Amino acid sequence: MRTDLVVVGLGYVGLPLARRAHEAGLTVLGYDVSDAVVAGLDAGRSHVGDVSDEQLAAMRAAGFRAGTDPSVIRRADTVVICVPTGLSARRRPELGAVEAASRTVAAHLRTGTLVVLESTSHPGTTDDVVRPTLERTSGLRVGEDIHLGYSPERIDPGNKEFGLPNTPKVVSGCTPLCAKHAVAFYSRFVDTVVVSRGTREAEMAKLLENTYRFVNIALVDEVALLCDHMGIDVWDVLHCAATKPFGFEPFTPGAGVGGHCIPVDPHYLAAKADAEGFPLTLVPAAQGVLDRMPRHVVNRAAALLGETTGRSLRGARVLLLGVTYKPDVADVRETPAIPLARGLRAEGAELVYHDPYIPEFAVDGAVISRAASLTEALNDVDVAILLQGHACYDTSMVGRAGCPVLDTRGKVAGARTALL
Numbered sequence: 001m002r003t004d005l006v007v008v009g010l011g012y013v014g015l016p017l018a019r020r021a022h023e024a025g026l027t028v029l030g031y032d033v034s035d036a037v038v039a040g041l042d043a044g045r046s047h048v049g050d051v052s053d054e055q056l057a058a059m060r061a062a063g064f065r066a067g068t069d070p071s072v073i074r075r076a077d078t079v080v081i082c083v084p085t086g087l088s089a090r091r092r093p094e095l096g097a098v099e100a101a102s103r104t105v106a107a108h109l110r111t112g113t114l115v116v117l118e119s120t121s122h123p124g125t126t127d128d129v130v131r132p133t134l135e136r137t138s139g140l141r142v143g144e145d146i147h148l149g150y151s152p153e154r155i156d157p158g159n160k161e162f163g164l165p166n167t168p169k170v171v172s173g174c175t176p177l178c179a180k181h182a183v184a185f186y187s188r189f190v191d192t193v194v195v196s197r198g199t200r201e202a203e204m205a206k207l208l209e210n211t212y213r214f215v216n217i218a219l220v221d222e223v224a225l226l227c228d229h230m231g232i233d234v235w236d237v238l239h240c241a242a243t244k245p246f247g248f249e250p251f252t253p254g255a256g257v258g259g260h261c262i263p264v265d266p267h268y269l270a271a272k273a274d275a276e277g278f279p280l281t282l283v284p285a286a287q288g289v290l291d292r293m294p295r296h297v298v299n300r301a302a303a304l305l306g307e308t309t310g311r312s313l314r315g316a317r318v319l320l321l322g323v324t325y326k327p328d329v330a331d332v333r334e335t336p337a338i339p340l341a342r343g344l345r346a347e348g349a350e351l352v353y354h355d356p357y358i359p360e361f362a363v364d365g366a367v368i369s370r371a372a373s374l375t376e377a378l379n380d381v382d383v384a385i386l387l388q389g390h391a392c393y394d395t396s397m398v399g400r401a402g403c404p405v406l407d408t409r410g411k412v413a414g415a416r417t418a419l420l
């Protein structure tokens with residue numbers, strides 16, 4: 001039996017895509033290499049915040065199934081690849097999952113299928129990595145027997161205003177006919193489709209979007225470091241600058257950048273630029289600033305503790321408030337809380353965390369104890385560090401805490417509160 005869509009890789013991108021396509025009336029199946037992911041979905045449990053168990057149940061009632069058997073791909077009119085594109089320990093792109101998924105798709109491809117890559121990667125990935133794999137293994141020709149395109153995902157986990165349907169979707173094809181098929185597919189469940197000239201332009205657009213955030217966050221971080229050095233209130237500076245109604249986009253400083261995109265994608269751009277013999281200067285410079293931020297926060301916490309209690313971090317109880325990489329999202333991937341915890345431990349601090357979204361938090365295999373009650377924790381530690389401004393945090397209550405508070409988000413006012 002045919003199905004409109006098979007999603008390959010059912011994570012933060014693939015599962016919401018499957019849900020949206022299902023809501024729009026498409027028949028959808030999923031394929032993933034992970035037994036754990038498939039078992040969870042089979043049991044009706046969503047592991048992705050943007051898809052609830054109820055929504056998953058509705059999908060399943062309409063026929064959605066996740067599986068580890070790739071032969072479902074043969075049934076698809078469209079296959080969308082949403083597998084991870086991470087970095088090695090040396091921050092080099094790792095395309096192993098895209099290559100593996102391309103081989104799997106190729107082995108089960110039939111004439112007329114549209115294949116779209118959604119994984120973020122450097123310009124040329126669709127044409128130089130996916131296309132030859134599909135053609136070599138299947139014997140089918142892109143633009144003639146099958147269609148291939150690239151469409152970057154712009155999902156912003158936890159964003160209540162913009163989701164898949166109302167965020168313009170950049171879509172491209174390896175040939176004009178491929179683009180036409182890709183546009184027809186996405187137009188079924190996305191309000192606005194933006195067609196790029198080719199796959200490289202779409203791939204580059206995605207990297208530009210995230211590198212823009214990366215570089216601008218590093219800029220405000222560096223300004224925050226300078227403000228600290230000069231005794232200037234960086235949050236007031238940002239408040240004033242943000243009143244300019246044109247030409248200024250506000251970004252906020254913090255302990256670092258996290259998540260699966262912003263700390264990763266600029267390195268795809270930089271690596272490709274290196275390979276082209278055109279090394280970038282801004283990405284490494286921005287990374288250098290971002291790498292300094294956890295140490296800065298450790299130093300600020302040590303200074304605050306010294307000023308208010310005369311103690312050092314050695315043996316001090318330090319509370320981390322909000323350990324996710326962004327507010328109101330249950331996701332700790334690449335969270336700056338990790339390097340910060342390492343830095344604090346290296347100084348001999350004893351760590352406790354509070355985060356309503358994260359039931360267990362371990363760094364380098366060592367579990368950090370969880371405070372169940374925020375109020376009790378604030379009276380039980382030597383210093384607290386507000387890392388993430390979850391909406392549920394009553395910042396005026398945090399400001400009246402029994403302990404000094406280092407506020408890295410610019411949200412807490414209090415006599416014993418210090419800013420980043």
Ligand SMILES: NC(=O)c1ccc[n+]([C@@H]2O[C@H](COP(=O)([O-])OP(=O)(O)OC[C@H]3O[C@@H](n4cnc5c(N)ncnc54)[C@H](O)[C@@H]3O)[C@@H](O)[C@H]2O)c1
Nearest residue numbers: 009010011012013032033034083085097100101119120153
């Ligand atoms: N998370 C985001 O907010 C976000 C936003 C925009 C773009 N992206 C990009 O989308 C892509 C997917 O990211 P994600 O966050 O969904 O990743 P994820 O890790 O949440 O999910 C990826 C899934 O793919 C599966 N997988 C791995 N190799 C596979 C293979 N060969 N065949 C089938 N399944 C395979 C994994 O088991 C996992 O379930 C990445 O390129 C990422 O950069 C992510």
